[in-house]
Amino acid sequence: QQPVQSPQAVILREGEDAVINCSSSKALYSVHWYRQKHGEAPVFLMILLKGGEQKGHEKISASFNEKKQQSSLYLTASQLSYSGTYFCGAPHTGGFKTIFGAGTRLFVKA
Amino acid sequence: NAGVTQTPKFQVLKTGQSMTLQCAQDMNHEYMSWYRQDPGMGLRLIHYSVGAGITDQGEVPNGYNVSRSTTEDFPLRLLSAAPSQTSVYFCASSYSGGQTSEQFFGPGTRLTVL
Numbered sequence: 001q002q003p004v005q006s007p008q009a010v011i012l013r014e015g016e017d018a019v020i021n022c023s024s025s026k027a028l029y030s031v032h033w034y035r036q037k038h039g040e041a042p043v044f045l046m047i048l049l050k051g052g053e054q055k056g057h058e059k060i061s062a063s064f065n066e067k068k069q070q071s072s073l074y075l076t077a078s079q080l081s082y083s084g085t086y087f088c089g090a091p092h093t094g095g096f097k098t099i100f101g102a103g104t105r106l107f108v109k110a
Numbered sequence: 111n112a113g114v115t116q117t118p119k120f121q122v123l124k125t126g127q128s129m130t131l132q133c134a135q136d137m138n139h140e141y142m143s144w145y146r147q148d149p150g151m152g153l154r155l156i157h158y159s160v161g162a163g164i165t166d167q168g169e170v171p172n173g174y175n176v177s178r179s180t181t182e183d184f185p186l187r188l189l190s191a192a193p194s195q196t197s198v199y200f201c202a203s204s205y206s207g208g209q210t211s212e213q214f215f216g217p218g219t220r221l222t223v224l
Binding site: 002029030032034040041042043044047049089096099100101102 | 141143145151154155158166168209210212213215218
């Protein structure tokens with residue numbers, strides 16, 4: 001099953017914060033986050049491997065709660081360059097099938 | 111390194127035609143995969159491969175065939191194109207696949223089936 005992402009879309013002003021959530025009905029062993037700008041390919045942001053682990057990428061960080069089967073992506077002091085669609089991906093237990101959520105569209109305006 | 115390359119960038123087909131989307135990577139990655147992207151549906155896995163000679167189905171494999179004769183190449187074949195296969199197709203590769211390995215995506219092929 002596809003991970004469920006929320007919200008579907010969000011509009012921010014520059015400097016505002018946002019949270020994107022990703023949840024799964026199946027057990028999660030890791031969560032992958034990618035960002036895709038309009039007309040481009042998805043680009044890797046980070047992988048979270050352990051329950052409760054937090055990682056960061058510039059002013060973007062994420063947490064992973066293995067027990068709750070969910071992950072959250074935190075965008076702090078958003079910049080215009082953060083605009084795009086964010087996808088979470090969950091590899092299956094076998095490890096080789098990564099299933100992505102439907103994506104969250106983020107638009108940052110000046 | 112060129113990374114992951116895909117050809118063609120754009121393609122228009124008529125219903126019933128067949129074609130092959132090409133994907134190649136020069137990073138010596140074992141794992142390669144094909145996704146299709148439709149509005150509101152995210153990235154859906156079509157087929158994947160964990161090494162030369164080994165392929166398996168993803169979420170939406172019907173109407174598509176793959177083979178992996180070399181580490182570098184992973185072509186996707188549309189057997190008899192249908193309008194429902196109009197989409198953007200992305201090929202991706204990673205060092206080992208799965209839990210710990212990031213995927214590198216190609217630039218995509220935009221396919222329209224009339």
